[in-house]
Amino acid sequence: MLNEIDNLKDRFRTDTGPGLALYIHWPFCLAKCPYCDFNSHVRERIDQVRFGSALRRELAAEAARLGTRRLTSVFFGGGTPSLMDPSAVAAILGDAARHFDVADDLEVTLEANPTSIGRLADYRAAGVNRVSIGIQSLDEAALRTLGRQHSAAEAVAALALARRLFSRVSFDLIYARPGQDLVSWRAELRAALAIAADHLSLYQLTIEPATPYEALHRQGRLVLPGADTATALYEATEEECARAGLLAYEISNYARPGEESRHNLAYWRYRDYAGIGPGAHGRVTVDGTLRATRRHRAPEPWAERVEQSGHGTTSDEPIAAADRAREALLMGLRLAEGIDLVWFAARTGQTLAQSVDAGILAQCVEAGYLTATPERLIATREGGIRLDSLLGALAT
Numbered sequence: 001m002l003n004e005i006d007n008l009k010d011r012f013r014t015d016t017g018p019g020l021a022l023y024i025h026w027p028f029c030l031a032k033c034p035y036c037d038f039n040s041h042v043r044e045r046i047d048q049v050r051f052g053s054a055l056r057r058e059l060a061a062e063a064a065r066l067g068t069r070r071l072t073s074v075f076f077g078g079g080t081p082s083l084m085d086p087s088a089v090a091a092i093l094g095d096a097a098r099h100f101d102v103a104d105d106l107e108v109t110l111e112a113n114p115t116s117i118g119r120l121a122d123y124r125a126a127g128v129n130r131v132s133i134g135i136q137s138l139d140e141a142a143l144r145t146l147g148r149q150h151s152a153a154e155a156v157a158a159l160a161l162a163r164r165l166f167s168r169v170s171f172d173l174i175y176a177r178p179g180q181d182l183v184s185w186r187a188e189l190r191a192a193l194a195i196a197a198d199h200l201s202l203y204q205l206t207i208e209p210a211t212p213y214e215a216l217h218r219q220g221r222l223v224l225p226g227a228d229t230a231t232a233l234y235e236a237t238e239e240e241c242a243r244a245g246l247l248a249y250e251i252s253n254y255a256r257p258g259e260e261s262r263h264n265l266a267y268w269r270y271r272d273y274a275g276i277g278p279g280a281h282g283r284v285t286v287d288g289t290l291r292a293t294r295r296h297r298a299p300e301p302w303a304e305r306v307e308q309s310g311h312g313t314t315s316d317e318p319i320a321a322a323d324r325a326r327e328a329l330l331m332g333l334r335l336a337e338g339i340d341l342v343w344f345a346a347r348t349g350q351t352l353a354q355s356v357d358a359g360i361l362a363q364c365v366e367a368g369y370l371t372a373t374p375e376r377l378i379a380t381r382e383g384g385i386r387l388d389s390l391l392g393a394l395a396t
C-alpha cells in the first residue's frame, strides 16, 4: 500500500514540486464590523513601510525553505488589503516571481472594501488580476445594522469600477440576517446577480465568539432566522444563482464554470499553501512532510518578531496522517466536486477506509448525505445542508 501511495504522489507533482498557493494577510481595516472575528485591527496610522517590509521578509524566509515551486495563485486577504500601499503589493509580487516558478495563468486576487477603492488601477498595474469586494448587502438598513461604512450605491459604484478595470471580479454578500425573509432575500439576490460578474461569495451570517454581535445575540437583541428558514434561504440562493448560470462549487461560493477562485480551490482540495503575515496559517510540504504553520496573530508583535528573526512563526509542526485525513475531509466535502480519493490517499498516507468508520460512512450514504465511489466522496445537497453534523460524525 505504501509503495502504491508513493507512486500516486507523482501524479500531483510538477517539475518544480507540488504547486503552491500563497496567502498574504493585511491585518488592518478602517473600522471593525460588529459581526467579524477576522484578524483585523483599526489603527490611527498604519506604518505601511514597516508592514510591507515585514511581509516581504517573512515571504523570503518561507520561500528559502520551500525551494522552487510552481506558484499557481496569490491572495491578498484581510482585513482590508485595499488599504495597502500599491508599491508594497508590487514589491511582494516581484519577490514572489523571483522566489518561485510562476504559472503562466497565475491568479492574483486582492480583497477590497467599497470604502477604499481609489487605488484599484494601481493594484492592476502591480499585477493583481482579480478583485473580491465586500459588499455584504444591497439594502441600506441592513448595511447600517451590519455596521458598514458605505451605502449600497457606493458598493455598486465600487463594483462597477472594479469591473471596468478587471476581467475577474467577485463580491461577498451576507444573508440569513436578522429578520430577513425569503421574499426580500430573493429580490436582493436577483439585484446582485444582475450586476455580478462570474463569481459570488454568499455567506450565511454566523455569530462569532467575542464579537459585538455575539453579545447582542446573547441578550436576545439579535435574532437569527430559524433552521428551517435558513435552509429555505440556502436553497433559494442555489436556485437563483443556478438560474443566472453561477453554480455552487463550494458551500458559499458560486461561479460560472471555469471562473472558480483557484486560490480557494487550493485550500478546499487540500493542496499546499503558504501563509504570510499576522495570524496566517499555512499547509506546506517541506522535505516530503506536510507541515502546519501559523504566524503570530497581533500585528505589531508579529512585525517585531519578523524584524528580530526573519519570520513571525509561532508554530510549525508536521501533521500526523490521521489529522491530514480529517483536514482533507473537512475541506473537500465543502466542494461540489467532493474529494478525489486517489489524491486523498496520496496526500494523507491512508485510504478513506483507513480514515473513517465504515459503519458511519455506510449510514451517511444510506441516508443520502454522501455519495461514495472508488474515485470520489461527495456530500449530496442534503449532506451539504447539514455539513457540520455530517463532518462531526465522519471526521472524528
Ligand SMILES: C[S@@+](CC[C@H](N)C(=O)[O-])C[C@H]1O[C@@H](n2cnc3c(N)ncnc32)[C@H](O)[C@@H]1O
Pocket (backbone or CB within 6 Å): 029, 035, 036, 037, 038, 077, 078, 079, 080, 111, 112, 113, 114, 133, 134, 135, 136, 172, 173, 174, 203, 204, 205, 206, 207, 208
Ligand atoms: C476579509 S472580509 C472581505 C473584504 C473587506 N474586509 C470587507 O469586509 O469589505 C471577508 C468576508 O467575510 C465575510 N464575513 C465576515 N464575518 C462574517 C460573519 N460573521 N458571517 C458571515 N460572513 C462573514 C464577509 O462577507 C466579508 O466580506
Ligand code: SF4
Pocket (backbone or CB within 6 Å): 028, 029, 030, 031, 032, 033, 036, 037, 038, 040, 078, 079, 080, 113, 134
Ligand atoms: S468584514 Fe471586512 S471590513 Fe469588516 S472588520 Fe471584517 S475584515 Fe474588516
